[in-house]
Amino acid sequence: xxASMLAASxxxxxxxxxxxxxxxxxxxVVPAPTNADAMTLVFRRFDGVAVACAVVVLVAEAAxxxxxxxxxxxxxxxxxxxxxxxxxxxxxQAFDLAPKIEALxxxxxxxxxxxxxxxxxxxxxxxxxEAKVQVFFVAVFLVASVLSLASQSNASARExx
Numbered sequence: 001x002x003a004s005m006l007a008a009s010x011x012x013x014x015x016x017x018x019x020x021x022x023x024x025x026x027x028x029v030v031p032a033p034t035n036a037d038a039m040t041l042v043f044r045r046f047d048g049v050a051v052a053c054a055v056v057v058l059v060a061e062a063a064x065x066x067x068x069x070x071x072x073x074x075x076x077x078x079x080x081x082x083x084x085x086x087x088x089x090x091x092x093q094a095f096d097l098a099p100k101i102e103a104l105x106x107x108x109x110x111x112x113x114x115x116x117x118x119x120x121x122x123x124x125x126x127x128x129x130e131a132k133v134q135v136f137f138v139a140v141f142l143v144a145s146v147l148s149l150a151s152q153s154n155a156s157a158r159e160x161x
Contacts, residue, residue, distance in 0.1 A: 004060035004083075005145050011053035011090070012138040014046055015131055033110070040102050047094035050134075054087035057141065075151060079144035086137035089130055097127045 022042060027035050061083050065072065072080065101123045109116035111124060 001060065001064060001145060001149065004057045004064075005142060007053040007056035007060075008083075008086075008138050008142050008145070011050050011057075011086075012135060012142065014049055015135050015138070018042065018046055019128075019131060033105075036105050040105055044098055044102065047090075047098050050090040051094050054083075054090045057083050058087055073148075073151065075144045075147040079141055079148060082137045082141035082144060086134055086141060089134040089137065093127065093130055093134070097123065097130060101127060 023039055026039050026042075029035075030038060061080055065076075065080065101120065104116060104120040104123060107116060109120040111117050111121045
């Protein structure tokens with residue numbers, strides 16, 4: 001449980017820092033097209049981190065589900081569902097959306113300029129929306145994990161008394 005919560009925290013924090021701090025600063029301060037070159041590298045590197053974190057979360061949840069022998073409860077079902085959804089989104093971002101954006105950028109597309117720019121803008125907007133949904137699912141996973149821990153702690157306390 002601790003490993004999955006740490007991985008999810010890194011994953012969530014990374015998305016938030018990149019989206020709320022790094023990208024706005026780089027796109028405001030660094031001139032185009034160098035800013036897009038830099039952020040493409042940053043996002044692609046983070047995609048690897050996000051996928052690795054998702055794998056840790058999924059492996060830990062599979063091990064936990066096996067150990068609990070299907071006694072997940074409501075918070076467990078929410079936790080596992082959020083882990084699956086967030087992981088699927090991280091994989092979609094890393095293996096489909098980001099490569100499309102990178103290919104458009106490398107092909108000379110500039111957001112809002114011409115047909116390729118329109119495709120780049122649409123892909124970028126989709127990736128931004130996807131990242132927000134990913135944040136939601138990873139946050140839900142963390143909240144459900146905390147609730148599961150609290151529930152386990154309360155159950156253990158009742159068993160001792």
